[in-house]
Amino acid sequence: ILCGRGGYGMSRIIDSLDFQKFKKSPKWIIGFSDITVLQAHIFQHYQIATLHAPMAAAFNEDGYKNEYIASLKEALCGTIASYECATHSLNKKGSATADLIGGNLSMIAHLIGSHSSYKTRHKILFLEDVGEYLYNIDRMMIQLERAELFKHLKGLIIGGFSDMKDTTIPFGTDVYNLINHHVKDYKFPICYGFPVSHETENVALKIGVNHELKVTKDGVSLKEIW
Structure with missing residues (x-):
């Protein structure tokens, strides 16, 4: 089930959806942005994996040249995902193996207090x-x-945290340093600049599937574990 685009309104209808047939015959739900609401709800209630990946709005006649569109095709064809990205000065070294969850920060914050909210204990979270x-x-x-x-x-x-805005009186820092201020004292590995975003750089990630994250001085790797 390939979403056309994100848009607004998933949280308005999520409690009206009947998942009984979906539970019996699951399909890949493919999308991101506000689709995070649907993906979090499905994982929390039914432990069914979904795909955080480019949507139909990202497809064009040159799509076959796009490695991020290609990553979606590979995911649908059963290829075990393995991604790497460059190191970042704010990264915290370490490794972890756990189910991968995540999506759009605004939606994850919006869901807190609802029965669709992610339970993050012993998970790898992406934002x-x-x-x-x-x-x-x-x-x-x-x-x-x-x-x-x-x-x-x-x-x-x-x-990616793209097109960030500031007020007339500047906040005083960039978005990655802002985020790091809130998480730097935790003991788990952290990486910045991973290619998951609202922009072209948006690899297909399987929410609810076990992954291994490694953050070293030389770079970052994220691999599916089956």
């Missing part, structure tokens, strides 16, 4: 967002902290 004010990213990170979503994580992946 991305677009077009937010820096003060709002700060507020959402505080919300995740206070709800203890970071407390028992095994690992954290920070993807």
Whole structure:
């Protein structure tokens, strides 16, 4: 089930959806952004994997040349995912093996307190967002902290945070340093700049599937474990 685009409104209808037939015959739910609401709900209630991946709006006549569209095709064809990305000065070294969950930061914060909210204990969490004010990213990170979503994580992946906005009086830092302020004291491995985002750089990630995350001085690797 390939979503056309993200858009607004999934949380308005999620409690009206009947998942009985879906439970008996699951299909890949493919999308990101507001689709995070659907993906989190499905994983928390039914432990069924979904794909955080490019949607139909990203396809074009040159799509076959796009390695991120290709990663979706490979996921659908059964290829075991294995991704690497460059090191970052804010990375925290370490390794972890756990189920991968995550998606759009705004949606994950929005779900806190609902029965669709991710339970993050002993999970690897990935986050991305677009077009937010820096003060709002700060507020959402505080919300995740206070709800203890970071407390028992095994690992954290920070993807793209594009088109961040600031106010007339500057917030005083960039988005990665802002995020790092909230998570730097935890003991789990953390990587920044992973290619999962609202932009072209958006690899297919299987939510609810076991992955191995390795963060070293030389770079980052994320591999599916079956």
